[in-house]
Every structure is written in structure tokens, then in C-alpha cells.
Amino acid sequence: MSSFFCKQCLKTMINSFLSVRSNLFSYVPNVTLACKRYIQTIKVGIIGSGPAGFYTAQALLKDSRVLIDIYEKYPVPFGLIRFGVAPDHQSNVINSFTNTALQDRVSFYGNINIGQDVTLNQLLKSYNAVVLCYGATEDRKLNIEGEDLINVLPARRFVGWYNGIPQDSDLNPFLQTEDVVIIGHGNVALDCARILLSPSTDITNHALTALRESKVKRVYLVGRRGPLQVSFTIKELRELTKLPGCDTIVFPEDFKNITAETINELPRPRKRLTELLLSLANEKNLNNNHKRCVLMFCRSPLQIVGDKHGKVSSVNLGVNRLIQQEDGVKTELTDEKEILKCGLFLRSIGYRAVSIDPSIPLNDKTGVISNTNGKVHGFDFGLYCSGWAATGATGVIIGTMNASFEIAEHILKDFGQNEPLLVEKPGATEIIPHLKSKGVKVVTFNDWQRIDELEKNLGSQLGKPREKLVNQKDMIKAVDEEKD
Structure with a gap:
């Protein structure tokens, strides 16, 4: 009763x-x-504390009955905002997420591996709904010869290295080379180029020390399509052009088939971006700086070449022609080839979601969890996905925000349509004792605030906003010492 x-x-x-x-x-x-x-409460478990997790939570809280528990595999929250965005780009969004986490109807539980410490089935039994917001963490591959050579790395891991993600803290990318090739024309690729050519003081100290001793002089940003199809934003490009001691190179021949009429017909954001690229291509008075970032269009990597030690030494590129089709611009290889020498090769061509449970269906073609409006296929009610795990990597946080809000609306609508099926669920009151019985150190949001304060204190000693702890054991130790 x-x-x-x-x-x-x-x-x-x-x-x-x-x-x-x-x-x-x-x-x-x-x-x-x-x-x-x-029923008094609708318990929702959110897996992942990045932008998708928090934006989905914010929208779900519109129903006053909803109580949310956010689970995170690291002892620290915020996902890509902490680990995937360049430190000098982290904005007030963290303040917004912090305000959400401090609400009475929201709880944060870190240092928990879903699928290992607790199963998806256990969560589904304990919550009215579970939302998978753990992102897309597997790199797409080029599938070309030489991709397994030494110093051929995913850009994601390079970003993780300078941003302090625990599993990438010992990456040690090879920086004693003058030439770096980055495949990809997205914001992540431009972030990597910017850090390589002029490291921000906000990055982790181990990365900053290595980058200050770097010999990198030239970074080649290579994309398979043209200037009208780039995925980076004008903000990222502008920052790249303003790097001290560095010229940004764009070749005029890449614009020979792009008319003023074509540019004027573009949507305003794309028009402004293309005009900036064109102005760079028309720039006659380069400053002859000792560092250069070169944007290369209509090029596809065909083979990564190694030296006798198994280290990357160059990359063979094929020159593409663009073909306009009904479903967009496609590329076709020509007979023309080029060679770029490099001692470090970064792959930045997108990400795929991974499955934390065998029951979660993945779309092999799109690399996302199979879903309709966020509802995971194969589950009648109760399992959803949001963010990159549901939509793929958008590269812009506002895209994640809008998509997460939309999916949350579909979830709330499902609650209304299935209200007779909703019953009181235990939520964290059943999951947390189970985790503690297994010896899992559960980190709360209050615990994270202690870590946050310590990182800021460490940073102030080094003249920077924060110095991140990059080892999970150190994070847990900081919590335990503060409590003692």
C-alpha cells in the first residue's frame, strides 16, 4: 500500500x-x-557528467518530481569541459553546471565505472529512467598503412595529455621534431595546432614543461574537402591567426573556384568564416615568423611512412577534386600526389561511441548508440541516450546543449505517456551501499569541491588559474586528507 x-x-x-x-x-x-x-518522485540516473549529462539534467528538472543522480567514472565532474576543451576556452559553463549539481534534487557520484562497479541492469532496476551521456570516446581511424607507427596518435589523446585526463597523462608525444601533420579540419585539430605552436600557461604543468622544450616549427592542418566544408568555427580560426611569432598560411589556389557570388549566398556564420579564410589567402605581407600553421585543403592521407626505427617520418597525400552531389560535396582522388615530412602525426577525424554493456546497440555506420529521439532501440521504456553517444560528435557545445534539451523533452513526454507504469524506485539508496560493499570509493560533489580548491591553490603557486591533479589516486587522496 x-x-x-x-x-x-x-x-x-x-x-x-x-x-x-x-x-x-x-x-x-x-x-x-x-x-x-x-508518485512522489521519478528517479533518473545519468551516466556521464559532461555537457550532455548536465544539460539533460537541467531540462529534466522542469518536472518537479524528478530526482537525478549523476554517475561519473572519474572522481571529478564536467567531462569534456575539463578534459576536452582547451583550458583557456573553459567558460562560465562550469558555473552553470556547478549550480545544477548543488540543487537539492541532484546528486553527483564520481569514481564509478558503469559496467564494472555496477551493471546497467542494476541501474535499470533502481531508476525509472537511465540516460547514457558518456560521449564518444573511441577514435575513428583512417585505415591506411602506417597508422600503427610510433608517434602516430589520436588528437583526442594529445588533448587529454595537455588537459590532464588521467589515462593520457603519461602519453609523452614526440615534440623534438620541426614538422607535425594533423589530419582534420575541426575545432579539436585547431586546438592541437594552437597548443603546439604557442602553449597556453593554463595547461597541466607536465605538458607545459614539455611544450616549452618543443622544437615544433610547422604544423600542417590537412583536410580532404575544401574551404567551404571545414568544421572549425571562426572563433578558433581567429585565435590561430593571432598566435605570437606564427604565420597562418592559406593558399590562394584553394579559392580559385569559389566566387564572390557563392560566398554571398552562404549562411552568415559560414560566410564570415570563408571571408576570413579568403583574407588569409590574399595576405601578401607575411611576417616571416619562425613558426607556421599551414591549412591544406582537398588532400587525403594515403600512407604514413616510417623510418628504420618504426617512427613516422612522412605522409603520402592524394590530391582530391570536389564533386557536388544531391546529398552534399564528395571527394574524388586525382592522380596527383604529395609528400609531407613529419615527426608527429595526429589523427583528428571524429569519434565513435563505445558500449558499456552488451545489450546497448551501436550503429556501426554512424558510431552512435542506436536510438530514436534519445530512446535506445530494444528497450520499451527506461533507457535513453543523449549527447555525442546519441548524436555523434558535433564539436560545438551549443549543439550538444540543444540536442540534450530536445532529448530531455522526449523523456519527459514519455514519463507523461507511461505514468501508470511509473512506481517508486530506490535510486542511489540502493546503488551506493552496493558500491561501498565492493570497496568502491564514491566521490560526492562536496568531495570534488575539495579537489577543486586544492587544484586552485596549487595553480596559484605556479601563477596560473589551477594545476590539475592528473592521477586518480591523487584525487582520492586529496579527498581523504581533507576529511581527516
Whole structure:
């Protein structure tokens, strides 16, 4: 029997009592069934504390019955905002997420590996809904010869290295080379180029020390399509052009088939970006700086070549022609070839989601969890996905925000349509004791605030906003020492 009654059910019970006092208890079961439509709380477990997790949480909280528990595999929150965005680009979004995490109806539990410490099935039994927001963490590959050579790295891991992600802290990229090739024309690729050519003081100290001793002089940003198809934003490009002691090179011949009329017909953001690229191509008075970032278009890597020690030494490129088709611009290889020498090769061509449980269906073609409006295929009710795991990597946080809000609306609509099926669930009151019984050190948001304060103190000693702890054991130690 439910422990409370809604107004309508209470009225029904009183009327029953007055009319048929002797048979009161025969009416109570019917009252209890009716009350299932008016449960006090809807428990939602969110897996992943990055932008998708927090934006989805913010939208779900519009239903006053929703209580949210956010689970994160690291002891620290914020996902890509902490680990994937250049440190000098981290904005007030963290303040917004912090305000969300501090709400009474939200709890954060870090240092928990879903699939290892607790199963997806256990979560589904403990929550009315589980939302997978753990992103896309597997790199797409070029699938060309030489991709396994030494110093051929995913850009994601390079970003993780300078941003302090624990598993990438010992990456040690080879920086004693003058030439670096980055395959990809997205914001991540431009971030990597910017850090290689002029490292920000906000990055982790081990990375800053290595980059200050770097011999890198030239970074080649190589994309398979043209200037009109780049994925980076004008903000990223502008920052690249303003690097001290560095020229940004764009070749005029890449614009020979792009007319002023074509540019004027572009949507405003794309128009402004293309105009900036064109201005760089028309730049006659380069400063002859000792460092250069070269944007190369219509090039596809065909083979990565290594030296006798198994280290990358160059990359063979094929020159493409662009073909306009109904579903977009396609590329076709020509007979023309080029060779770029390099001692470090970064691959930045996108990401794929991974499965944390065999029951989660993945779309092999798109690299995302198979879903419709966020509802995971194969599950009648209760399992959803949001963010990059659901939509693929967008590269722009506002895209993640809008998509997460939209998926949250679909989830809330499902709650309304399935309200008779909703029952009270235990949520974290069942999961956390289970984790502690297995010896898992559960980190709360208050614990994270202690880590946050320590990192800021360490940073102030080095003249920077923060110095991140890059080892999970150190993070846990910082929590335990503060409590002692």
C-alpha cells in the first residue's frame, strides 16, 4: 500500500468511508492503484557528467518530481569541459553546471565505472529512467598503412595529455621534431595546432614543461574537402591567426573556384568564416615568423611512412577534386600526389561511441548508440541516450546543449505517456551501499569541491588559474586528507 495519497485519492477514500463504513478496507486497494499515477518522485540516473549529462539534467528538472543522480567514472565532474576543451576556452559553463549539481534534487557520484562497479541492469532496476551521456570516446581511424607507427596518435589523446585526463597523462608525444601533420579540419585539430605552436600557461604543468622544450616549427592542418566544408568555427580560426611569432598560411589556389557570388549566398556564420579564410589567402605581407600553421585543403592521407626505427617520418597525400552531389560535396582522388615530412602525426577525424554493456546497440555506420529521439532501440521504456553517444560528435557545445534539451523533452513526454507504469524506485539508496560493499570509493560533489580548491591553490603557486591533479589516486587522496 502506498505511503501517501493524492488529493483525489484521499477524497475517494473519505467518500467511501462515509457511504460504506463497514466495507472501507475493500476500497483501499483501488485507492492504492490509483495513487501509482501520482508518485512522489521519478528517479533518473545519468551516466556521464559532461555537457550532455548536465544539460539533460537541467531540462529534466522542469518536472518537479524528478530526482537525478549523476554517475561519473572519474572522481571529478564536467567531462569534456575539463578534459576536452582547451583550458583557456573553459567558460562560465562550469558555473552553470556547478549550480545544477548543488540543487537539492541532484546528486553527483564520481569514481564509478558503469559496467564494472555496477551493471546497467542494476541501474535499470533502481531508476525509472537511465540516460547514457558518456560521449564518444573511441577514435575513428583512417585505415591506411602506417597508422600503427610510433608517434602516430589520436588528437583526442594529445588533448587529454595537455588537459590532464588521467589515462593520457603519461602519453609523452614526440615534440623534438620541426614538422607535425594533423589530419582534420575541426575545432579539436585547431586546438592541437594552437597548443603546439604557442602553449597556453593554463595547461597541466607536465605538458607545459614539455611544450616549452618543443622544437615544433610547422604544423600542417590537412583536410580532404575544401574551404567551404571545414568544421572549425571562426572563433578558433581567429585565435590561430593571432598566435605570437606564427604565420597562418592559406593558399590562394584553394579559392580559385569559389566566387564572390557563392560566398554571398552562404549562411552568415559560414560566410564570415570563408571571408576570413579568403583574407588569409590574399595576405601578401607575411611576417616571416619562425613558426607556421599551414591549412591544406582537398588532400587525403594515403600512407604514413616510417623510418628504420618504426617512427613516422612522412605522409603520402592524394590530391582530391570536389564533386557536388544531391546529398552534399564528395571527394574524388586525382592522380596527383604529395609528400609531407613529419615527426608527429595526429589523427583528428571524429569519434565513435563505445558500449558499456552488451545489450546497448551501436550503429556501426554512424558510431552512435542506436536510438530514436534519445530512446535506445530494444528497450520499451527506461533507457535513453543523449549527447555525442546519441548524436555523434558535433564539436560545438551549443549543439550538444540543444540536442540534450530536445532529448530531455522526449523523456519527459514519455514519463507523461507511461505514468501508470511509473512506481517508486530506490535510486542511489540502493546503488551506493552496493558500491561501498565492493570497496568502491564514491566521490560526492562536496568531495570534488575539495579537489577543486586544492587544484586552485596549487595553480596559484605556479601563477596560473589551477594545476590539475592528473592521477586518480591523487584525487582520492586529496579527498581523504581533507576529511581527516
